[in-house]
Amino acid sequence: MKKILFFGILSTITLTSCGKKEEKKEALYPESVAETLSPEEQLIAEGKQLFESNKAACFSCHQMDKKVIGPSVKEIAKVYKEQNGDMFNFLRKKAEPIVDPSQYNVMETNFAILKTMSDEEIKSLEAYMMSTIK
Ligand code: HEC
CATH class of the missing domain: 1.20.5 (Single alpha-helices involved in coiled-coils or other helix-helix interfaces)
Structure with missing residues (x-):
């Protein structure tokens, strides 16, 4: 006692x-670090996580700096920025490819999984990819 x-x-x-x-x-x-992120930064963080997840598997064809099966993330972002492309619509299959149309049939296999994603998820993927060249 x-x-x-x-x-x-x-x-x-x-x-x-x-x-x-x-x-x-x-x-x-x-506040914790997560709470100090701006809405834009949170969206980018979500997109990065999704991009690298097994569900989306974008990373298996898109590396950050070098071309593997698909163009690098930075190359895609650069072309979209330069040409003021609409990546959201591309990922919704509503806009034509502008980076490497000759390889479009390889990218096309991903629309099955992209179709299951919410607008918020698609926006996060776009925000993440575009953030890599800021
Ligand atoms: C099987 C390999 C593969 C996977 C997995 C893949 N991609 Fe791609 N992606 C490609 C290839 C090849 C291209 C080049 C063809 C093209 O430009 O459409 C491409 C092009 C792109 C482009 C540029 C399109 C344009 O305007 O030309 C974007 C944006 C993109 N991918 C996003 C994604 C996202 C997001 C994911 C994950 C959901 C993903 N990719 C998964 C192979 C892949």
């Missing part, structure tokens, strides 16, 4: 002193 009381007091002291440290930290970092 005495031991329990003793540890009780000890942990109260420790908790109190930790609590103070915690307070200082909180003053420096008022």
Whole structure:
């Protein structure tokens, strides 16, 4: 019983002193990192996660800097920026390919999975890809 009381007091002291440290930290970092992201940054983060997920598997054909099966993410973003392309509509199969039309049939296999995605998910993929050249 005495031991329990003793540890009780000890942990109260420790908790109190930790609590103070915690307070200082909180003053420096008022919110968690996720909460400090702007809506745009959150969308980009979602898009990156989706792009690299097994569900979308975009990454298996699109590497960041070099062409593998498909053009690199940066190359695609560059062409879309230069030509003011509408990537959202492309990913919805409502716009023609502008990066490498000769290989379009390879990209076309992805519309089955893209069709199952919400507008928000498609927007996040676009936001992520475009963010790589900012
Ligand atoms: C099987 C390989 C493969 C996968 C997986 C793949 N792509 Fe592609 N993608 C390609 C190829 C090849 C091209 C070049 C043909 C073209 O430009 O349409 C391309 C082109 C593109 C383009 C440029 C289209 C244009 O205007 O020419 C975008 C944007 C794109 N892919 C996004 C994605 C996204 C997002 C995913 C994941 C959902 C994905 N790709 C998955 C092979 C792939």
